[in-house]
């Protein structure tokens with residue numbers, strides 16, 4: 001793409017790509033600074049994840065009130081969450097409310113997918129091309145394109161021959177799909193697959209679940225928020241915010257500081273039971289401090305969970321298929337479920353382990369494996385996302401001298417603190433690669449990025465700096481910090497979307513900093529106090 005300036009393009013201070021929870025907050029913050037801002041959004045509405053993922057059973061695994069925005073105390077206090085773990089439709093309603101309440105929509109262009117962005121060194125601006133021939137220019141380009149947003153469809157032969165209906169969970173029709181009495185196949189048993197399977201099992205005629213890797217799932221224990229609980233949340237804004245800012249993942253859950261093996265076995269098991277009985281991620285993020293670093297400590301939790309799973313499934317052969325083996329507990333995000341395992345006790349549900357019975361192709365009437373043909377009316381692809389970098393590399397982003405971001409990530413993503421990439425001046429990447437997002441209550445982590453980006457732009461404006469870019473050396477050192485952190489955990493040997501293992505051909509590289517939010521914030525603050533050490537201004 002040419003980097004020649006187009007004089008007829010509209011000009012803004014900042015372009016933001018994406019109107020999910022990140023894009024809306026970034027827009028709000030930059031408008032408060034007085035900048036002219038335009039947001040491009042591919043969807044016809046705000047919401048991001050909570051717009052697209054309207055599949056049956058989609059809901060939070062974060063506590064609703066901990067996921068909400070904290071930038072406005074009034075907003076926090078006036079919104080009433082109906083459930084501890086709200087369903088997708090409620091979260092979308094919340095996001096629409098935020099957009100309207102803060103008059104954000106007039107800065108957003110919907111149905112506008114950004115296709116190309118190019119840095120113009122001559123006038124130090126980004127030119128941005130979006131669908132429908134839209135061309136704009138801006139000093140700052142900020143991506144808010146999502147951590148889990150770039151749909152991943154597996155390459156299965158014969159997919160185009162299927163005569164029934166086929167949907168990816170993250171592009172579910174907004175009007176819903178009638179599954180009643182249908183023969184349905186679900187491919188994938190990650191968090192989304194689990195939510196869909198447990199929700200539709202009693203409505204469909206037949207459900208065939210195609211599972212590649214069994215996952216440790218744990219009970220969500222959702223419940224309505226009572227009036228008294230709502231009252232308690234609303235009046236605890238300050239205390240809650242302080243608590244969320246003090247935990248490694250921005251959740252209400254934090255680990256027990258003891259090491260697992262220091263605790264006598266009966267006390268340890270009683271602790272695991274207590275956590276298991278509680279709602280949410282405490283049964284994962286609230287375990288002992290070495291649960292994700294010491295294999296022996298981890299195995300005590302893994303054995304406990306395997307036992308819990310086994311107890312819930314009637315057929316021992318099915319239970320063995322569903323129980324993870326040689327996999328640490330919690331080295332990838334744990335799906336939280338409601339009666340998921342009991343689904344496999346139903347007569348209309350059949351589990352296919354595609355490691356021992358691989359899918360050979362899709363054909364006109366269903367799915368053929370090495371052992372059988374499964375006739376289906378509907379196929380649901382719950383096959384996840386090209387995480388973190390997926391949407392970044394789907395845009396043709398060209399930095400100095402026309403370097404493409406996609407090319408520069410080919411052998412693995414790089415960045416300085418997830419915020420900026422060398423060679424791409426004035427490009428800021430919210431939830432960018434190697435940022436602080438592993439096991440996070442995502443909004444609490446995103447807002448660290450957004451606050452930093454906003455403060456940085458404010459600093460540049462007040463110090464007459466036009467351009468910011470990290471040095472290659474800062475990126476190299478940061479990458480070493482990230483890799484060193486990962487080596488100290490059980491994540492390094494575990495395949496997941498954290499390291500790109502779910503995407504064929506993607507460089508196998510950890511995409512996130514694992515040191516936790518508190519340490520990440522400390523590093524941010526230290527970098528700023530040293531005059532934005534690692535960045536170069538011009």
Ligand SMILES: Cc1cc2nc3c(=O)[nH]c(=O)nc-3n(C[C@H](O)[C@H](O)[C@H](O)COP(=O)(O)OP(=O)(O)OC[C@H]3O[C@@H](n4cnc5c(N)ncnc54)[C@H](O)[C@@H]3O)c2cc1C
Nearest residue numbers: 018020021022042048049060061062114145146149441442
């Ligand atoms: C089903 C599901 C459940 C989840 N549950 C939780 C949870 O309980 N807790 C939690 O912390 N996290 C959860 N997550 C992670 C979730 O993605 C984040 O919490 C959060 O929504 C990310 O917000 P975002 O604004 O960064 O990105 P997104 O919400 O993904 O929004 C990105 C937006 O960018 C737009 N976009 C992308 N590329 C372009 C382009 N080229 N041009 C224009 N627009 C573009 C997309 O259309 C999208 O609207 C869940 C994710 C999924 C998929």
